[in-house]
Amino acid sequence: MAVEDASHKIIADLLESRTGQTLSESRRWRISTALSGLFREFGIQNVDQLACMLERPGEHQLATRVVEAMLNNETYFFRDHAYFATLANTVLPELQRKRADSKRISIWSAGCSTGQEVLSLAMTLAEQPGRWQDWKIDILGTDVSGKAIAQARTGTYSQFEIQRGISVAQMLNFFTETKQGWKVADKVLEMTRFEQQNILDYPPMPGRFDLVLCRNVLLYFDPDTRRQAFDRLASATAPDGLLMLGAGETVVGQTDKFEPAACGSAMYSPKAVGGVSSILSSATSKVA
16 A cells, blocks of 8 residues: 555544545545645645644544534535425425424524535524414534534524625624624524534434434445444434435335325434324325
């Protein structure tokens, strides 16, 4: 193995050990690009020098910076609008009916990055104030990246970030321009909370969440790690709850914990009790 290949493997192994994400050999070209800023900051000449530094005792902070830089935090507001239409028009109304007695809904966004998905959900609910009056809404966003979670907690975004997926009406209704950037309204932020957490760890409050979103996260796991992630997601989903995955993800052939639901693409229900798939079958034709 060439020296550079060995150095790439050290960094790929570090990423996998910290996050569970696998960086295949065909994708290791990303390493130098993703770490270019770190190279400049520390005066590092190449990946081999970085690998030597990481092998030294006491470099935990540098290792954390490397992992943070390697993570793909690509996200934006209302990513995949059709999916949010499914949530707004089908899933959330049905959950409201099912939770009418308690007037409580709990949602978990696993792998939430810098928080846009969580806030998009909160805005979806805030746009229907009459429907959700007197309800207790709890939307939890978690991500393995401490840097991403720190930004999410501020609820503040740049002009570029605010323009990705947000309509002018939503921008004016839910955001205020400040010196630091565009700040989300308190009526939206108060529905949310954010925690740094690896999806492979035991989930927060198992068996509690009415809706779990884990979109474009499982793509980065190998099959065994993906099955472990599905186990964690299953233990966190209410028996009649729902799981939403990304467009390129599926449970088919990946896990026996979930099955496709009939309320739209990328929606899945816990297999053990059937979830809400049968209840929502009549809604299939309304929202694809």
